[in-house]
Amino acid sequence: MSLQDRLTELRDQGLADIKSADVLNKVNQIKVDLLGKKGPITEVLRGMRDLTPEERPKVGAYANEIRDHLQNAIDHRRSELEEAAVNAQLAAEKLDVTLPGRTVPQGQPHVITQIITELEDLFIGMGYEIEDGDEVEEDYYNFERLNLPKDHPARDMQDTFYITKEVLLRTQTSADQPRALESHDFSKGPLKVLTPGRVYRRDTDDATHSHQFHQIEGLVVDKHITMADLKGTLTLVANTLFGDQFDVRLRPSYFPFTEPSVEADVTCFNCNGKGCAVCKQTGWIEVLGAGMVHPRVLEMSGIDPEVYGGFAFGLGPDRFAMLKYGVDDIRNFYLNDVRFLSQFYKKG
Ligand SMILES: [Zn+2]
Numbered sequence: 141m142s143l144q145d146r147l148t149e150l151r152d153q154g155l156a157d158i159k160s161a162d163v164l165n166k167v168n169q170i171k172v173d174l175l176g177k178k179g180p181i182t183e184v185l186r187g188m189r190d191l192t193p194e195e196r197p198k199v200g201a202y203a204n205e206i207r208d209h210l211q212n213a214i215d216h217r218r219s220e221l222e223e224a225a226v227n228a229q230l231a232a233e234k235l236d237v238t239l240p241g242r243t244v245p246q247g248q249p250h251v252i253t254q255i256i257t258e259l260e261d262l263f264i265g266m267g268y269e270i271e272d273g274d275e276v277e278e279d280y281y282n283f284e285r286l287n288l289p290k291d292h293p294a295r296d297m298q299d300t301f302y303i304t305k306e307v308l309l310r311t312q313t314s315a316d317q318p319r320a321l322e323s324h325d326f327s328k329g330p331l332k333v334l335t336p337g338r339v340y341r342r343d344t345d346d347a348t349h350s351h352q353f354h355q356i357e358g359l360v361v362d363k364h365i366t367m368a369d370l371k372g373t374l375t376l377v378a379n380t381l382f383g384d385q386f387d388v389r390l391r392p393s394y395f396p397f398t399e400p401s402v403e404a405d406v407t408c409f410n411c412n413g414k415g416c417a418v419c420k421q422t423g424w425i426e427v428l429g430a431g432m433v434h435p436r437v438l439e440m441s442g443i444d445p446e447v448y449g450g451f452a453f454g455l456g457p458d459r460f461a462m463l464k465y466g467v468d469d470i471r472n473f474y475l476n477d478v479r480f481l482s483q484f485y486k487k488g
Contacts, residue, residue, distance in 0.1 A: 143184055143187060143188070143191070143199050144199060144202055146184055147181070147184055147199075147202055147203055147206050148206075150174070150180050150181060150184070150206070151206045151209060151210060154170070154174050154210045154213070155209075155210070155213055157170050157174075158170055158210070158213045158214055158217050159213075159217070161217060161221075162221075163221065164218060164221050164222065164225075167214055167217050167218050167221065170214065171211075171214050174210060175207060175210060175211065175214075181203065181206070181207060181210075184203060185200070185203055188200065188203075248482075248485045248486065250473075250481060251461050251465070251473065251481065251484035252354055252457050252458060252461060252473055254484065254486070255381070255457040255460055255461055256336045256354065256356060256457050258380065258381070259334070259336070259356055259377065259380065259381070259457075260334060260336060262376065262377070262380050263332075263334045263358065264334075266332070266373075267332055268332040268333060268334045268358065269332065269333050269334070270333070270334050270335075270336070271316045271319075271320055271333050271334070271335045272316075272335075272336075272337060273310070273313060273315060273316035273319070273335055273337055274310070275309060275310055275337065275338055275339075275340070276303065276307060276308075276309060276310070277307070277308060277309070277310040277315045278306060278307060278308075279302075279305070279306045279307065279308055280306070281315045281316075281318050281319060282300075282308060282310050282311060282312070282314075282315040283295060285318035285437070285440055285441070286312075286314055286315070286317070286318065286396060286397040286437060287396045287397045287434050287436045287437050287440075288396050288397070292396060294394075294395075294396045298311040298312070298341055299341050299342035299343060300341065300342060301340050301341075301342055301351075309339075309340035310337075310339055310340065311339055311340065311341050312339055312355060312357070312454065313335040313336065313337050313339060313355040313356070313357045313454070314335070314357050314397060314452070314454065316333070316335040316337075316357075317333070317335065317357065317359045317397075317437075317452065318437070318440065318441055320333045320335075320359065321359075321361065321437070321438070321441035321443060322441045322442065324361075326361075326362075326443075326448070329362075330360060330361065330362030331359065331360065331361040331362070331450070332358075332359075332360050333358070333359050334356060334357070334358050335355075335356070335357045335358075335359070336354070336355070336356040336357075336457075337354065337355065338352055338353070338354055339352070339353060339354070339355050340352050341353075345471060347468060347469045347470065347471070348462075348469075348470055349470065350458070350470050350471060350473075350474060352474070353456060353458045353470070354456060354457045354458055355454055355455070355456055355457075356454070356455055356456075356457060357452065357453065357454040357455075358373070358452065358453050358454075359433070359450060359451075359452045360373075360450050360451055360452075361433060361438070361443065361448055361449070361450030362448065362449075362450065363447060363448060363449075364449075365432075365449045365450050365451060367390075367400075367432060367451070369451060370402075370430055370431075370432070370451040370453065371388060371390060373451070373453070374388050374390075374404050374428065374430060374453060375387070375388045377428075377453075377455070378406040378407075378427070381460055381464065382406060382409045382464065383409065385407070385412070386406050386407040386409065387406070387407045387413075388404055388405070388406055388407075389404070389405045389406075389424060390402040390403070390404055390405075390430075391403045391404075391405065393429060393431075395429060395431055396434070397431075397433070397434050397437050397452070398430070398431025398432055398433060398434055398451075398452055399431065399432060399434045399435070400431055400432060401429070401430070401431035402429070402430050402431055403426055403428075403429055403430075404426070404427060404428045404429070404430055404453070405424035405425060405426050405427065406424070406425055406427050407423065407424065407425075408422075408423050408424060408425050409425070409463070409464070411423065418463070418466075425463060427455060427459070427460065427463070428453055428454060428455035428456075429453065429454055429455075430451065430452065430453035430454070431451065431452060431453075432449060432450070432451050433449065433450040433451060433452055438450075458470055458473055461473065461484075465483075465484065
């Protein structure tokens with residue numbers, strides 16, 4: 141094979157290799173292999189010493205032509221691949237405006253707080269004042285002023301966290317009521333207070349008991365207050381929490397600070413009163429305790445029970461939330477697990 145034919149063969153093979161190289165590194169390697177000092181073209185040029193003086197310049201010129209041709213092909217392929225790499229990067233980093241946005245997680249009030257706020261709004265609308273009270277309370281206000289003297293057996297119904305003999309964690313938000321009674325000026329109108337807050341009892345924690353839970357209590361004292369006022373108020377509470385179609389029924393009960401005392405049942409929201417597992421087939425669900433304020437409680441606050449009377453009621457927002465949302469373990473409300481709590485977030 142003549143040197144020209146060999147050079148032509150190297151050119152054709154080289155061009156084919158360059159064309160098929162798909163990454164820059166391969167192109168660079170082809171350049172080293174083909175045009176380098178140990179490459180086949182250099183090898184061909186070395187063989188020129190065997191040629192005649194007439195042939196030498198012709199072959200030399202052809203060899204240079206081929207070297208330039210290959211060098212151009214390599215440069216061209218390189219810029220093609222570089223451009224493709226830049227385009228690929230641009231495509232990868234392109235902003236896709238059709239992608240859904242990333243939401244910024246936003247918290248909401250705890251479900252118990254939601255229920256308390258809902259009831260506070262209802263009662264503020266009816267002219268009640270909200271009393272927060274203290275969670276650390278005197279035995280005197282928590283028990284004695286509510287007609288529960290030191291030896292009263294009903295104290296056993298509320299296992300209590302005592303701090304000293306006379307100071308305790310309040311077992312009921314009713315403790316705020318004697319304070320409200322003794323400070324109210326009846327010449328300015330009736331007393332209407334709502335006392336929401338945390339209370340504490342030394343219960344063994346289980347699915348329906350927690351040593352800490354919430355109460356909302358209401359107290360109204362004025363002249364001419366009757367049980368009809370109480371029932372009307374409780375019906376409004378039930379309608380607000382569960383819906384307008386629900387009825388309230390009162391059953392006799394006992395609390396030391398009310399006389400008479402009642403338990404209030406509301407129509408089962410689950411079966412509309414037909415009877416189901418939630419209401420134990422009765423059609424009614426017990427939701428709160430209430431009654432007419434005991435004359436002794438009024439007397440201890442210096443109020444004449446012959447002139448003034450009133451009603452009081454107490455309910456548990458935790459229990460409401462369990463009933464309303466079908467939660468079977470009260471402790472879920474206090475574990476602070478966002479996966480549980482976010483179920484009760486309001487939409488929007
Ligand atoms: Zn039912």
